[in-house]
Amino acid sequence: xxxxxxxxxxxxxxxxxxxxxxxxxxxxxxxxxxxxxxxxxxxxxxxxxxxxxxxxxxxxxxxxxxxxxxxxxxxxxxxxxxxxxxxxxxxxxxxxxxxxxxxxxxxxxxxxxxxxxxxxxxxxxxxxxxxxxxxxxxxxxxxxxxxxxxxxxxxxxxxxxxxxxxxxxxxxxxxxxxxxxxxxxxxxxxxxxxxxxxxxxxxxxxxxxxxxxxxxxxxxxxxxxxxxxxxxxxxxxxxxxxxxxxxxxxxxxxxxxxxxxxxxxxxxxxxxxxxxxxxxxxxxxxxxxxxxxxxxxxxxxxxxxxxxxxxxxxxxxxxxxxxxxxxxxxxxxxxxxxxxxxxxxxxxxxxxxxxxxxxxxxxxxxxxxxxxxxxxxxxxxxxxxxxxxxxxxxxxxxxxxxxxxxxxxxxxxxxxxxxxxxxxxxxxxxxx
Amino acid sequence: xxxxxxxxxxxxxxxxxxxxxxxxxxxxxxxxxxxxxxxxxxxxxxxxxxxxxxxxxxxxxxxxxxxxxxxxxxxxxxxxxxxxxxxxxxxxxxxxxxxxxxxxxxxxxxxxxxxxxxxxxxxxxxxxxxxxxxxxxxxxxxxxxxxxxxxxxxxxxxxxxxxxxxxxxxxxxxxxxxxxxxxxxxxxxxxxxxxxxxxxxxxxxxxxxxxxxxxxxxxxxxxxxxxxxxxxxxxxxxxxxxxxxxxxxxxxxxxxxxxxxxxxxxxxxxxxxxxxxxxxxxxxxxxxxxxxxxxxxxxxxxxxxxxxxxxxxxxxxxxxxxxxxxxxxxxxxxxxxxxxxxxxxxxxxxxxxxxxxxxxxxxxxxxxxxxxxxxxxxxxxxxxxxxxxxxxxxxxxxxxxxxxxxxxxxxxxxxxxxxxxxxxxxxxxxxxxxxxxxxxxxxxxxxxxxxxxxxxxxxxxxxxxxxxxxxxxxxxxxxxxx
Ligand SMILES: Cc1cc2nc3c(=O)[nH]c(=O)nc-3n(C[C@H](O)[C@H](O)[C@H](O)COP(=O)(O)OP(=O)(O)OC[C@H]3O[C@@H](n4cnc5c(N)ncnc54)[C@H](O)[C@@H]3O)c2cc1C
Ligand code: SF4
Ligand code: SF4
Numbered sequence: 001x002x003x004x005x006x007x008x009x010x011x012x013x014x015x016x017x018x019x020x021x022x023x024x025x026x027x028x029x030x031x032x033x034x035x036x037x038x039x040x041x042x043x044x045x046x047x048x049x050x051x052x053x054x055x056x057x058x059x060x061x062x063x064x065x066x067x068x069x070x071x072x073x074x075x076x077x078x079x080x081x082x083x084x085x086x087x088x089x090x091x092x093x094x095x096x097x098x099x100x101x102x103x104x105x106x107x108x109x110x111x112x113x114x115x116x117x118x119x120x121x122x123x124x125x126x127x128x129x130x131x132x133x134x135x136x137x138x139x140x141x142x143x144x145x146x147x148x149x150x151x152x153x154x155x156x157x158x159x160x161x162x163x164x165x166x167x168x169x170x171x172x173x174x175x176x177x178x179x180x181x182x183x184x185x186x187x188x189x190x191x192x193x194x195x196x197x198x199x200x201x202x203x204x205x206x207x208x209x210x211x212x213x214x215x216x217x218x219x220x221x222x223x224x225x226x227x228x229x230x231x232x233x234x235x236x237x238x239x240x241x242x243x244x245x246x247x248x249x250x251x252x253x254x255x256x257x258x259x260x261x262x263x264x265x266x267x268x269x270x271x272x273x274x275x276x277x278x279x280x281x282x283x284x285x286x287x288x289x290x291x292x293x294x295x296x297x298x299x300x301x302x303x304x305x306x307x308x309x310x311x312x313x314x315x316x317x318x319x320x321x322x323x324x325x326x327x328x329x330x331x332x333x334x335x336x337x338x339x340x341x342x343x344x345x346x347x348x349x350x351x352x353x354x355x356x357x358x359x360x361x362x363x364x365x366x367x368x369x370x371x372x373x374x375x376x377x378x379x380x381x382x383x384x385x386x387x388x389x390x391x392x393x394x395x396x397x398x399x400x401x402x403x404x405x406x407x408x409x410x411x412x413x414x415x416x417x418x419x420x421x422x423x424x425x426x427x428x429x430x431x432x
Numbered sequence: 433x434x435x436x437x438x439x440x441x442x443x444x445x446x447x448x449x450x451x452x453x454x455x456x457x458x459x460x461x462x463x464x465x466x467x468x469x470x471x472x473x474x475x476x477x478x479x480x481x482x483x484x485x486x487x488x489x490x491x492x493x494x495x496x497x498x499x500x501x502x503x504x505x506x507x508x509x510x511x512x513x514x515x516x517x518x519x520x521x522x523x524x525x526x527x528x529x530x531x532x533x534x535x536x537x538x539x540x541x542x543x544x545x546x547x548x549x550x551x552x553x554x555x556x557x558x559x560x561x562x563x564x565x566x567x568x569x570x571x572x573x574x575x576x577x578x579x580x581x582x583x584x585x586x587x588x589x590x591x592x593x594x595x596x597x598x599x600x601x602x603x604x605x606x607x608x609x610x611x612x613x614x615x616x617x618x619x620x621x622x623x624x625x626x627x628x629x630x631x632x633x634x635x636x637x638x639x640x641x642x643x644x645x646x647x648x649x650x651x652x653x654x655x656x657x658x659x660x661x662x663x664x665x666x667x668x669x670x671x672x673x674x675x676x677x678x679x680x681x682x683x684x685x686x687x688x689x690x691x692x693x694x695x696x697x698x699x700x701x702x703x704x705x706x707x708x709x710x711x712x713x714x715x716x717x718x719x720x721x722x723x724x725x726x727x728x729x730x731x732x733x734x735x736x737x738x739x740x741x742x743x744x745x746x747x748x749x750x751x752x753x754x755x756x757x758x759x760x761x762x763x764x765x766x767x768x769x770x771x772x773x774x775x776x777x778x779x780x781x782x783x784x785x786x787x788x789x790x791x792x793x794x795x796x797x798x799x800x801x802x803x804x805x806x807x808x809x810x811x812x813x814x815x816x817x818x819x820x821x822x823x824x825x826x827x828x829x830x831x832x833x834x835x836x837x838x839x840x841x842x843x844x845x846x847x848x849x850x851x852x853x854x855x856x857x858x859x860x861x862x863x864x865x866x867x868x869x870x871x872x873x874x875x876x877x878x879x880x881x882x883x884x885x886x887x888x889x890x891x892x893x894x895x896x897x898x899x900x901x902x903x904x905x906x907x908x909x910x911x912x913x914x
Binding site for chain 1 (some may be wrong): 457461468470472531549557575576577764765766769774776805894
């Protein structure tokens with residue numbers, strides 16, 4: 001493929017030797033917990049990578065299948081005491097696989113066209129959704145093969161729309177500063193309302209919010225799928241879009257994008273013109289929940305809290321929280337969202353068993369590996385139902401779609417699945 | 433005996449028809465990761481790995497292997513540090529990883545019935561909301577299986593007060609090497625005391641040589657009302673070791689008493705940023721638990737003892753989170769070694785507590801003699817040392833020196849009246865030492881017991897017993913080629 005620039009060797013062998021083969025990561029790996037096959041565990045995959053690098057293991061349907069089955073959830077990084085940078089090794093290996101391994105036409109179409117050419121671009125994503133809604137309206141789901149029926153189940157019944165975001169949204173009251181906002185590609189189409197809530201929260205923290213229209217997809221869909229060249233191009237575009245704005249902080253509300261944005265420094269580490277700029281950009285990125293727990297923001301939020309008695313909020317049900325992998329593992333953010341939720345619902349917060357185990361969404365994984373995605377979706381649904389909670393909160397669009405679809409399929413549609421930003425915004429009375 | 437092409441081709445479909453197609457692993461690329469466990473000095477892939485889903489599948493696989501006279505090797509999570517799951521001469525690995533469910537929890541009788549592939553920490557996670565826990569907590573508890581714990585009679589930092597695996601396993605289901613399934617010890621729902629000899633006890637610690645454990649009935653204990661975790665920071669290992677002796681001599685039995693030396697402190701600090709002083713000679717982790725009322729006077733007493741031994745500082749964990757971080761540092765210390773060196777060899781000898789200072793001195797000399805680095809992190813309370821010998825497997829000479837250093841240390845443990853393994857098992861790693869620690873009569877008696885369970889010696893062969901000459905050849909061969 002001509003648009004690839006492969007780095008030779010494709011992996012940093014020193015990073016591989018950091019693995020001491022202790023096996024402590026096995027219990028954290030969702031795919032290993034499901035299949036029990038060590039080739040589907042981090043330790044096994046690192047072995048395969050080593051084999052690919054040393055050319056003692058060929059890229060065959062078998063060996064590649066274990067790499068494809070990896071969620072990229074990076075739970076293994078949290079578990080690994082030796083500091084193995086699994087995520088980076090995986091991205092480099094995937095880039096190598098896509099350059100040298102021939103996919104079936106279906107997988108090729110899915111990966112190269114649907115995921116890489118449609119998802120990252122909001123207008124195209126909308127085209128893709130149109131036939132889906134049409135099929136639904138005509139009640140033709142039953143005529144579709146299982147794969148497409150399952151894919152369709154991920155698309156929400158109705159897209160909640162919200163007013164488009166202006167380039168600059170003014171703070172409420174006197175602005176004490178300016179923050180950037182990344183509106184995302186999938187978020188921008190499927191979760192406009194969540195973006196709206198996020199910006200409202202930031203305004204009420206007294207910031208002007210800048211959402212430059214020249215930004216684009218963060219590149220996660222490319223880097224996870226084995227197209228580092230395109231991921232790097234996306235990174236350069238975003239860095240350029242924000243650089244001139246002279247901001248200290250740039251907010252993101254999607255966990256998956258957040259972890260990619262925070263790692264631009266690594267993504268462009270071999271590009272002397274961009275490496276420093278990338279690091280500077282990454283240092284400014286903050287997840288919404290992280291930001292809301294800093295400075296006096298939390299105090300401000302509390303002050304804005306709705307009066308419980310007069311608000312009409314549904315205070316009956318318990319609330320639980322699912323850790324989006326890319327927030328919990330690469331970004332190590334687990335406490336902040338919990339503290340935010342607890343503040344508003346106190347004892348009604350219940351922990352979700354296996355909260356840190358992936359729901360199977362994993363970016364576009366539920367499309368490329370539907371079988372494992374389905375197993376993990378069922379596991380997540382079972383755990384959610386065991387809590388008796390009425391509301392599930394998380395911080396990533398993929399998880400929201402996957403969990404909602406899982407609950408719908410299990411006949412538990414009334415459970416509410418929402419993004420932290422939306423839930424928080426609901427708890428707030430702007431007139432306070 | 434590695435299989436010939438013909439034997440191989442018809443074995444695989446039969447295994448597949450028992451366990452399902454995806455649960456039989458036989459392609460060379462996929463067998464690679466099964467060539468060793470956490471002990472990486474010796475490697476040999478098995479002929480096949482099967483992942484049965486229940487006891488009857490285990491039975492059927494074992495019968496098939498019996499009829500074909502094939503070795504069977506039980507494997508949990510492969511965290512063994514002694515090559516316990518190495519397929520020395522090929523054979524079929526029976527992996528318990530899919531049999532990982534908790535089948536029943538009986539709070540009234542404080543018992544849990546689990547499948548052998550259940551991960552250790554999952555048991556405590558499943559019962560802690562009711563105020564219970566499963567006591568044996570090997571540092572590998574986030575990954576290792578109950579079956580592996582039973583086979584190696586695992587201990588952990590809290591062994592000092594609560595005992596090892598055998599004190600917490602009431603009974604178990606085991607498929608013998610001839611395919612018969614038996615229940616040893618207390619039955620689920622049965623009374624705790626059982627008549628006859630304690631075959632359960634005999635099978636615990638048998639390193640997978642008596643049969644494949646498929647279900648285990650565990651004892652649950654009530655979580656202590658409160659606990660205090662202290663960090664004693666010392667200038668030298670000697671001071672820390674004598675504080676350990678004084679604590680025990682004062683009649684205090686802490687829940688845990690662990691030591692980390694300077695090199696380990698540095699690796700762990702880099703990994704977890706706890707705030708350990710990098711120039712400290714040694715750190716003791718001392719944990720007390722029990723009724724809240726008694727704890728504070730004991731805490732004072734321990735602080736006094738540490739200060740008497742020139743402790744620079746004694747810190748008390750201020751919160752649950754701080755306690756969790758201290759234990760994370762301790763329990764993940766082995767793994768954190770990856771930050772210091774690409775490979776390590778852990779020894780697991782035991783010495784009488786009073787000889788710890790001498791032993792540490794010997795380890796230091798050994799490190800100097802072989803020009804290697806040997807950090808230490810260990811269960812000081814029961815004299816179970818864990819020197820971690822660092823090496824790089826690419827440097828053949830270093831590998832040889834590492835093996836030799838390990839041998840010297842184990843030899844010294846025996847000289848000091850201790851033993852060669854506290855908890856990691858003999859595996860293939862320490863076979864050569866069995867005849868140094870035990871008399872021929874002792875070994876023969878052990879072998880007789882083993883043969884009662886496994887007359888053909890097909891179950892996890894070439895482990896533990898020096899008479900398995902193939903194994904010694906293998907070890908030597910490997911050492912020389914390394
Ligand atoms: C970082 C690290 C820290 C460790 N800390 C400790 C510690 O604190 N305390 C301690 O005791 N050990 C420790 N170990 C060693 C190891 O984790 C234990 O021996 C553990 O019990 C092995 O469990 P496993 O499931 O990984 O078994 P494996 O490694 O797969 O097997 C170990 C042995 O058990 C046998 N076996 C496994 N499953 C079965 C079964 N179902 N039936 C019959 N035989 C079986 C195998 O044949 C083998 O001989 C540590 C290891 C590592 C890597
Ligand atoms: S925990 Fe880390 S060092 Fe240990 S096997 Fe897994 S990746 Fe390797
Ligand atoms: S990224 Fe997730 S699925 Fe992949 S090896 Fe790590 S823990 Fe397993």
